[in-house]
Amino acid sequence: MVNDPFRALSHPIRRGIVERLAEGPATVGEATAGFGVSKPAISKHLKVLEETGVVARVVVGRTHRLSLEPDVLSEAADWMDLQRARWGRLFDVVDDYLKENESR
Amino acid sequence: MVNDPFRALSHPIRRGIVERLAEGPATVGEATAGFGVSKPAISKHLKVLEETGVVARVVVGRTHRLSLEPDVLSEAADWMDLQRARWGRLFDVVDDYLKENESR
DNA sequence: CGGATCGTTAACCATTGGGTTAACCGTAGC
DNA sequence: GCTACGGTTAACCCAATGGTTAACGATCCG
Numbered sequence: 221m222v223n224d225p226f227r228a229l230s231h232p233i234r235r236g237i238v239e240r241l242a243e244g245p246a247t248v249g250e251a252t253a254g255f256g257v258s259k260p261a262i263s264k265h266l267k268v269l270e271e272t273g274v275v276a277r278v279v280v281g282r283t284h285r286l287s288l289e290p291d292v293l294s295e296a297a298d299w300m301d302l303q304r305a306r307w308g309r310l311f312d313v314v315d316d317y318l319k320e321n322e323s324r
Numbered sequence: 325m326v327n328d329p330f331r332a333l334s335h336p337i338r339r340g341i342v343e344r345l346a347e348g349p350a351t352v353g354e355a356t357a358g359f360g361v362s363k364p365a366i367s368k369h370l371k372v373l374e375e376t377g378v379v380a381r382v383v384v385g386r387t388h389r390l391s392l393e394p395d396v397l398s399e400a401a402d403w404m405d406l407q408r409a410r411w412g413r414l415f416d417v418v419d420d421y422l423k424e425n426e427s428r
Numbered sequence: 429c430g431g432a433t434c435g436t437t438a439a440c441c442a443t444t445g446g447g448t449t450a451a452c453c454g455t456a457g458c
Numbered sequence: 459g460c461t462a463c464g465g466t467t468a469a470c471c472c473a474a475t476g477g478t479t480a481a482c483g484a485t486c487c488g
Contacts, residue, residue, distance in 0.1 A: 230331045
């Protein structure tokens with residue numbers, strides 16, 4: 221999978237960036253303030269988010285404006301919801317199953 | 325974050341295992357057939373899923389029965405849905421924003 | 429022009445990740 | 459008892475991650 225949103229979201233800093241961008245577009249400085257890592261580290265995280273198609277970048281003068289690219293993230297959200305719907309049908313079944321096994 | 329479901333889901337094999345377990349509990353062999361990697365590799369993926377609290381294991385004789393542990397995955401699904409709800413309010417705004425910047 | 433600002437690239441380093449093979453453990457079954 | 463089976467552990471390998479500092483590029487502004 222070339223666009224792997226789960227990989228993109230597997231680091232807390234990148235999730236933090238996504239959270240901020242979910243409020244609306246922002247510059248790199250705005251979207252990444254306060255994470256306590258160096259600028260090159262931030263730059264790498266942004267590269268991952270951009271490569272996976274989670275974030276889009278528009279260069280405006282010397283600042284880079286970032287915005288969320290909903291499609292790829294929606295894919296991930298859809299996958300999660302689908303799995304949740306499937307396991308949701310099993311709630312009670314699982315309990316029974318475990319009890320059955322414990323008593324074997 | 326000690327229980328990081330996104331890390332757990334960041335590998336396609338682990339997502340595959342989750343998909344199978346969303347249909348219902350299964351043994352290791354059942355849940356992980358056909359991934360084309362060795363058994364130790366599988367074992368490591370299962371360890372990750374177990375450590376992150378995504379999967380529970382009950383040893384029955386010489387087989388290990390796996391089942392999905394819904395809580396941690398639900399956390400992730402909730403996070404995704406929350407972000408989607410937030411960025412959803414921005415759809416048109418983003419378009420305007422990009423156009424505005426392109427014309428600068 | 430010259431300095432400050434926003435952000436990236438380069439080079440490097442330590443750790444983690446994901447895979448392998450070989451060996452092992454415990455249980456099942458003949 | 460012994461072999462087959464389900465699965466893990468150990469030891470190892472290489473590539474990818476995530477961080478650093480130092481330097482750079484480009485733009486803005488006095």
